[in-house]
Amino acid sequence: MPSLERTIPIQPQSSPPPELRPVGGGRWAVDEVEALFALPFADLLFRAQQVHRQHHAANTVQLSTLLSIKTGGCAEDCGYCSQAKRHGAVVEETPLLDLATVRTTAAAAKAQGATRFCMGAAWRGPKQRDLEPVLEMVREVKALGLETCCTLGMLKEGQAEQLRDAGLDYYNHNLDTAPEYYGEVITTRQYQDRLDTLQRVRSAGINVCCGGIVGMGESRRQRAALVAELANMEPYPESVPINNLVQVEGTPLHERLGGVAALDAFEFVRTIAVARITMPKALVRLSAGRRELGDAGQALCFLAGANSIFYGDRLLTTGNPDVDADQALFAALGIVPA
Ligand code: SAM
Ligand code: DTB
Numbered sequence: 001m002p003s004l005e006r007t008i009p010i011q012p013q014s015s016p017p018p019e020l021r022p023v024g025g026g027r028w029a030v031d032e033v034e035a036l037f038a039l040p041f042a043d044l045l046f047r048a049q050q051v052h053r054q055h056h057a058a059n060t061v062q063l064s065t066l067l068s069i070k071t072g073g074c075a076e077d078c079g080y081c082s083q084a085k086r087h088g089a090v091v092e093e094t095p096l097l098d099l100a101t102v103r104t105t106a107a108a109a110k111a112q113g114a115t116r117f118c119m120g121a122a123w124r125g126p127k128q129r130d131l132e133p134v135l136e137m138v139r140e141v142k143a144l145g146l147e148t149c150c151t152l153g154m155l156k157e158g159q160a161e162q163l164r165d166a167g168l169d170y171y172n173h174n175l176d177t178a179p180e181y182y183g184e185v186i187t188t189r190q191y192q193d194r195l196d197t198l199q200r201v202r203s204a205g206i207n208v209c210c211g212g213i214v215g216m217g218e219s220r221r222q223r224a225a226l227v228a229e230l231a232n233m234e235p236y237p238e239s240v241p242i243n244n245l246v247q248v249e250g251t252p253l254h255e256r257l258g259g260v261a262a263l264d265a266f267e268f269v270r271t272i273a274v275a276r277i278t279m280p281k282a283l284v285r286l287s288a289g290r291r292e293l294g295d296a297g298q299a300l301c302f303l304a305g306a307n308s309i310f311y312g313d314r315l316l317t318t319g320n321p322d323v324d325a326d327q328a329l330f331a332a333l334g335i336v337p338a
């Protein structure tokens, strides 16, 4: 077979890539991030690929598996969430799982190829009596040779250190949306509460996993503001989950948006690309909403610089592509799990 070089002449680039750093002393202005969003689609993806290949191995994707260790009955009022008690029990409540179940599920995730195991609990934040059994879970999962991650809500003084000492590698706590849209989605806690927990995680020396949700009815400028907020953290998060809202019946956002996707797939892909450009070294995780995107949409997300996914048939309370479907997609795209 003739080589590609011989059959397809490679066009030299007409000009060097434009400056990708923010101009304002290292911080990203919302205007600058919005300008990235506004680029022609192919130019945006081209830039994102350039940044991606400077900082990461091409064609590799990191796999994280999620487990809901305590489901439903949450006191908060997050408008997107199936687990808030006040939304009328959209999901069945389940108390904290026992250690053996967590161990077995984590071992199965590892056998399927996951490298990180993330345990999520529907709490505003853990009480000390809640934290003790979770520390045991972290020790067990770590002992299996997996990276450990927890998402337990807001942490109080000293709790991050306990998690670190148990072997926690990452703590997931999302900013969720732009500061100016936050009050439209959640009223029972403030943006500053989220930032305070993230600071506690950072100070304890745990890696930060922090991203948000798009498709909640926010404007493009507000999406840009969320990305700017993440990118301007010092340092920016090691992992950045970008969730496309899963509209769950019974939640206020489902009611507001009527079950109709608020974003087209291209805008979601753009969000991934902008996250990649502004946070070059982060793992950018293509998170909730993969089933709705389909294979072609996901392929564009990988092209835009996503290099991590939630892997396994369930997220917390909603579905996720089957492991077999993901394996087939990786094979079709030549992707190798990292
Ligand atoms: N209760 C803890 C908290 O809120 O921090 C941890 C679990 S909470 C379910 C973790 C994250 O999942 C949320 O911050 C949100 O970003 C994401 N999430 C929850 N429901 C979602 C949905 N329906 N669609 C997309 N992302 C969602
Ligand atoms: C994150 O950013 N997304 C995950 C994880 N962190 C905890 C959760 C997605 C939840 C999707 C809706 C559900 O399954 O309940």
Ligand code: SF4
Binding pocket: 074, 075, 076, 077, 078, 081, 082, 083, 084, 121, 122, 123, 124, 153
């Ligand atoms: Fe509770 Fe977390 Fe759901 Fe908010 S996102 S209602 S804090 S489980």
